[in-house]
Amino acid sequence: MPIRTMSRRAMVLTSTATALALGAGVTFAATGLGGTTLGSKRVGRQADGSYLTATNQFVTPVGDVIKEDSRPFGLALRPDGRTAAALDSGGTSPNLVTVFDLVHHKVLQQIGHGLISDGGILYSPDGKHLWAAQPGNLVRYNVAASGWLSHAVIVPLPGSGGRQAVPTGLAWAPDGSLLVTLSGNNTLAVVNAGNGRVLRQVRVGNAPNSVVVVGGKAYVSNQGGRPARAGDQTDLSYGTAIVTDNAAPSTGTVSEVDLRTGRQVRTFAVGLEPSALLAIGGDVVVANTDDDSVTTIDTLKQRVGRTFSADPAPGAPFGAQPNGLAMLDATHLAVSLGRDNAVAVYSYGGAYTQPTFEGLIPTGSFPTGIAQDRQLKRLVVASEQGLGSVGPDETVVQGLGTKPATGHFVYNYVGTVQSIAMPTARQMAAYTAQVFKNNQWNGLQQRNLSGDGSAAPVALPLRVGDPSTIKHVFFIVKENRTYDQELGDLGRGNGDPALAQFGRQVTPNVHALATRFPLIDNLYSDGTDSAEGHHWLDQAFVNNYLQQMYGNYTRSYQTLDPLSDVKTGWIWDDALAHGKSVVNWGEQMDSYVDASGNLTPPGSWASWYHDSRVMEGKAGGPLNHPLGSYTVKTDIPSLARITKPDFPNFDLGIPDQYRADLFQQDFAQYVQNGNLPDLNMMWLMSDHTEGTNPGGITPRAHVADNDLALGRIVDTISHSPYWKDSAIFVIEDDSQFGVDHVDGHRNIAMVISPYAKPGAIVDDYYSQLNFMRTIEQILGLPPMNQEDLAAEPMFDAFTDTPDFAPYTYLPNRIPLTETNPRPAAAGNGAAQAWAAWSAKQDYAREDMINMAQENRDIWYSTNGFSSPYPGDSSVLLPDQVPGGAATPTGDTDG
Known part of the structure; x- marks a missing residue:
């Protein structure tokens, strides 16, 4: 159906709406320390029907919205247009595929179990079969006339180099064979759709993602770019050397494969981490996800046409994440923007014509699949995180010595699939203004005007570049607790004592610090697990590649994967680039190895705890693990240069007391030499716990160890000369393991400083992004991307009247060597x-x-x-x- 509304009048209306959005919000910038534009709202459904997510964004999906208790990833339309299918990424329903009825706007069926792959779902041209990707396999279903799936058949796919196949993109070849991109193999596979036999594999670029067919040729987007050459800087992703710059990919390509000869015949250089592809006549359109751009390829002339920006946020340097493409009619292109929770609409006039931006359509959180339903004349959009973690309550048990708790769980996402009628001109203008409002873009540029350095020093400056009375920031990352799990029994703020599984008895220092310093009781983790959490904290961003692996992580998890890193860099890069000194204890490190490169042996908690007591003078030597025996490693060059080599990375066999001892030794040298860095980063992870692992440390002993280490570190800093101009920021990387009466993302976050507002209850909505923005603002660092650009500093947590009294740590009340019992050997x-x-x-x-x-x-x-x-x-x-x-x-x- 032609979009008759996309006229010059539509463009004028849209431009007007955008201009209004840009001009709004000046009041906050002018008045300064006025809290947050989100006020004290809670995550979840709002009175106006919108949903506030854990990423500082509202979602207001338009059209007919289908909800499911899972995360729909990718999208396939059946040829009759009456049903659609999506892969299920995590969530409470461990299904492989969900089928949606687009006529009656409901979930028709959920089927299958097990992991999904990193993408790939496709109906056969006759609509009688559905193919879905999972690690190592394809699954083929029969499709009834109603759209119902049955008779699953597993089609195994060959792996490479001892690693299982990772199918990501599917398309039909002219001869009826099925084309499958195998991300782990770096190949395009040709599969006989009748018997499932792999006929051939064609070597393409690194980490191939999507595939389309034009004129007998297959075009493949390579997220990892071109193969490495001699002299390239590289990092490994699932065994493949990716060409990188400071551990982030630096090339992106599209391969052209001649299906007749089974050979790659040429490659096209495009933007970073190209994902979705769309064939438009003789053109191939490419979504360059990590470049916020779209590139066209003229397949007839065999050359790249035009590249245009797909980042509508005003003044934003990076962050839209274009990840899906569809033609609405012959002249209008729709681009899903994962991080903007929107679909952008552009005029399209061919490979060499500059498209015109015509507006934005609101979606659920993180759209991942988009298609034009030509039969029903509607746009269909699947959003992976949908309305947020607003699904059914969950019961979680942490282990020996803790109690079960039932409440909101971080994984309980409600995903959405929208069916959207083509908007009129007035609707498009209103939709665009709504997306600006949802993303906190109103007044964005005014809120981010730089200071000139002439303002009087305050704790938290209004403008980046104006001076702060705080000169040294400590940024401490902990692991996996919700607010209620530890602070539900605090007796002040918004807590539920029934959910306090690690309450005052286990975490006396967290309780004391949250009483003396500001109690921040409305701050949320942006992600769901450590893979996402550390990227949100260190890059203020999670990209589409990492997002699409959620619930699976077939290729990798958290570190040692350059494809999960973005070009805008890390918080320490931002600091170093702006003249600040940085030191790191453990954060984002990959491994802890001996002189031969061997990983830390399993070792016993007792042996490392003994070494901790030796360093504290509480036990006789020698050390079981002499300093220098093990050193941490990272593939990120800029991080390696600022990291203390002896400080262990993630290892639950090493107590946090040992880490606190190493910090105290290093800190004493900084005090003696008068050269404490401006930004001090640390990872304390014992509160992750190891469940009921027989003979392992109990969950509450792990958490008590973490609490004592934090208390000792704050004690050390606050009794030093640096306390007078320091601020300690403490946060969980995520809150995945627990429940909370507000939302599973609610995070334990603390600001500890002479300039932290004493005893205040800070009830403003914040997320990890606000937390990071506050650190940037104090150190005079510009935001790294559109996510922290839109986040406001946590003004309400600070005062300009300091209290220099030190903090003295409280001893642990739970034995740190308490171990899980070994189950009975017989009888049960x-x-x-x-x-x-x-x-x-x-x-x-x-x-x-x-x-x-x-x-x-x-x-x-x-x-x-x-x-x-x-x-x-x-x-x-x-x-x-x-x-x-x-x-x-x-x-x-x-």
Whole structure:
């Protein structure tokens, strides 16, 4: 259906709406310290029907909205246009595929179990089959006339170099064979759709993603760019050397494959991490996701046409994440913008014509699939995070010595699929203004005017570049707790004592610090797990590549994967580029190795705890692990140069007391030499816990260890000469393991400083982005991308009347060597089965465990393996747990 509304009048109306949006919001910039434009709103549904997400954004999906208790990733339209299907990425329903009825606007079916791959779902041209990708396989379903799926057939795919295949994109070849991009193999596979046999593989670029066919040629987007050459700087992603600059990809390509000869015949250089492709006549349109741009390729002339920006945020340097493409009619192109929660509409006149921006359409959170339903004459959009974590409550059990808790869980996303009629001119103008409002873009440029350095020093300057009374920032990252899990029993602020699984008895220092300094009780993690959490904190961003691996992480997890890193760099790069000194203790490090490069042996908590006591003068030597025996490694050159080599990265066999001891030694030298850096980063991770791992430290002992280490570190800083001009920022990287009565993303966040407002209850809505923006503002660092650009500093947490009294840490009340018991060797088959399962789990690395199983293991262990997990009808064995096969399979993490 032609978009008759996309006339010059439509463009004028849209431009007017945009101009109004740009001019709004000046009041805050003029008045300064006035809180936040979001006030004290809570995450979730608002009175006006919108939803506030954990990323400082509202979502107001338009059209007919279908909701599902999962995260729909990707989108396939059946040829009749009446149904659509999406892969399910995580969520509470461990399904492989969800089918949506686009006529009656409802979920028709959820089917299958197990992990999805990093993309790939496609109907056959006759609509009688659906193909879905999962790690190592394709799954083919029969499709009934109603759209109902049945008779799943597994089609195995070959891996490469000992790694399983990662199918990502699917398309039909002219001869009826199925084309599959194999991201892990760096190939395009040709599959016989009848018998599932792989006919051939064609080597293309690195980490191929999508594929389209034009004129008998296949075009493949290569997220990892071209193959490396001699002399290139490279980093490994799933065994492939990616050409990088400071560990972020620096090339992107599209391969042209001759399907007749089965050869790659040429490549086209495009933007960074190209993802979606769209064939328009003889053109191929490419979404350059990590460049915020779209490139056209003229396949007839075999050359790149025009590249245009797809970043509508005013003054934003980076961050829209274009990741989907569709033609609305012969002259209008729709581009889904993952991070902007919108679809952008452009005029399209061919490969060499500059498109005209015509407006934005609001979607759910992080759209990942977009298609034009020509039969129903509507635009269909799947949004992975939809309305946020507003799904059913969940019960979580942390382990021995803790109690079960039921509340909002971070993984309980409600995804959305929208069916949208073509907007009129007036609707497009209103939609565009709504997207600006949703993303906090109104007045964005005015809020970010730079200071000239002439203002009087205050704790938190109004403008970047104006002086602060705070000269040294400590940025401490902890692991995986919700606000209620630790502070629900504080007795002040918005807590639920029934959910305090690690309350005052376990975390006396967190409680004391949250009482003396500001209590920040309305701040949220932007991500759901450590892979996302550390990127949100260190880059103020999570890109489409990392987002699309959610719930799976087939290629990798968190670190050691350059494709998850973005070109705008890291917080330490921002600091170094603006004349600030930086030191790092552990954050974002990949491994802890001996002189031969061997990873830290499993070792015992007791052996490292002994070394901690030796360093504190509480035990006799020698050290079991002499300093220098192990050093941390990272693939990020700029981070390697500022990192203390002895400080361990993630390892739950090493207590945080040991890390606190190393910090105290280094800090004493800084005090002696008078050269404390401006930005001091640290990772303390014992509060992650290792569940009921037999013989391992109990969850509450892990959390108590973390609490004591934090208390000791604050004590050390506050009793030093640097306390007078320091601020300590403490935050969890995410809050995945717990529940909370407000939202599973609600984070324990603390600002500890003479300039932190004493005893205040800070109830303004904030997220990790505001947290990072506050650090940037104090140090005079410009925001790194549009996410922290739109976030406002946490003005309400600071005062310009300092209190220089030091803090004295409180001793632990839980023995730090308390261990999990070993289940009975006989007499209970369930106990034996779960002990065998637990002994095989990877507790040495972050999140390398299936939480559906882990939560049951912990519940059973504290209930004698006789009481069913809440919601189950009986005690289950590990292989009986729904979704139990969906254990993360990343080859490494941090």
